[in-house]
Amino acid sequence: KxxxxxxxxxxxxxEGENLVLNCSFTDSAIYNLQWFRQDPGKGLTSLLLIQSSQxxxxxxxxxxxxxxSSGRSTLYIAASQPGDSATxxxxxxxxxxxxxxxxxxxxxxVLP
Amino acid sequence: GAGxxxxxxxxVTEKGKYVELRCDxxxxxxxxxxxRQSLGQGPEFLIYFQGTGAADDSGLPNxxxxxxxxxxxxxxxxxxxxxRGDSAVYLCASSLTFFRDRGxxxxxxxxxxxxxxVL
Numbered sequence: 001k002x003x004x005x006x007x008x009x010x011x012x013x014x015e016g017e018n019l020v021l022n023c024s025f026t027d028s029a030i031y032n033l034q035w036f037r038q039d040p041g042k043g044l045t046s047l048l049l050i051q052s053s054q055x056x057x058x059x060x061x062x063x064x065x066x067x068x069s070s071g072r073s074t075l076y077i078a079a080s081q082p083g084d085s086a087t088x089x090x091x092x093x094x095x096x097x098x099x100x101x102x103x104x105x106x107x108x109x110v111l112p
Numbered sequence: 113g114a115g116x117x118x119x120x121x122x123x124v125t126e127k128g129k130y131v132e133l134r135c136d137x138x139x140x141x142x143x144x145x146x147x148r149q150s151l152g153q154g155p156e157f158l159i160y161f162q163g164t165g166a167a168d169d170s171g172l173p174n175x176x177x178x179x180x181x182x183x184x185x186x187x188x189x190x191x192x193x194x195x196r197g198d199s200a201v202y203l204c205a206s207s208l209t210f211f212r213d214r215g216x217x218x219x220x221x222x223x224x225x226x227x228x229x230v231l
Contacts, residue, residue, distance in 0.1 A: 004154070031218075032218060034219065034220065036222075042224060042225075043116075043203060043222040043223050043224040043225050044155070044203070044205075044222040045222070046219055046220065046221060046222075049218070049219045089154050089155075091154070091155075091220075093218070099145070099157045099160055099168060099171070100145070100147075100155075100157055100220065101157070102147075102154030102155045102156070102157075103154050104152070104153055104154050105153075105154055
């Protein structure tokens with residue numbers, strides 16, 4: 001059964017710092033991995049989707065990497081801003097059913 | 113529409129009552145998903161539709177939960193005999209396709225959710 005974990009659970013950084021959020025999954029047989037952000041009381045906003053054949057995806061200040069064999073993905077945020085404060089979730093679409101399995105999220109606070 | 117919409121945004125009901133939650137996906141999206149999210153946790157998969165049919169309902173917790181998508185667009189999640197443990201935010205998402213290897217066509221877009229509170 002696919003399990004997804006995210007470390008750290010919470011992170012607080014000063015504005016302008018570069019930071020890395022981690023996502024780990026137990027079953028490497030995946031189709032893709034997607035990163036989302038969730039603002040308090042809101043739905044999820046898609047950030048990046050990485051197919052299993054890809055190593056990374058970039059969008060603006062965000063870069064997500066995927067190492068399928070080791071069951072890891074990282075989300076790199078450059079030059080963080082207070083507006084980046086949110087919960088960041090990764091979700092894995094596994095080969096063997098279960099569809100998207102989400103991690104518990106990392107709660108990010110960027111202090112001005 | 114411009115995005116996925118869900119109604120109502122909030123629903124308060126009493127234990128034992130029946131509730132229906134509605135999801136309007138992005139126009140043209142063939143795949144539709146329902147998730148449930150409890151406080152401090154990531155969403156938990158419930159069911160997904162490809163067109164009108166439920167392609168995978170393995171996440172539905174028990175037979176009190178049922179979902180339909182009769183015309184391949186709007187979907188309704190139905191919960192019978194609600195229990196306090198059903199209280200959560202119910203999220204709906206849609207994607208253009210669900211071929212699982214088509215990259216951005218499989219990208220899921222979420223609605224704002226319905227917060228269900230069972231007293």
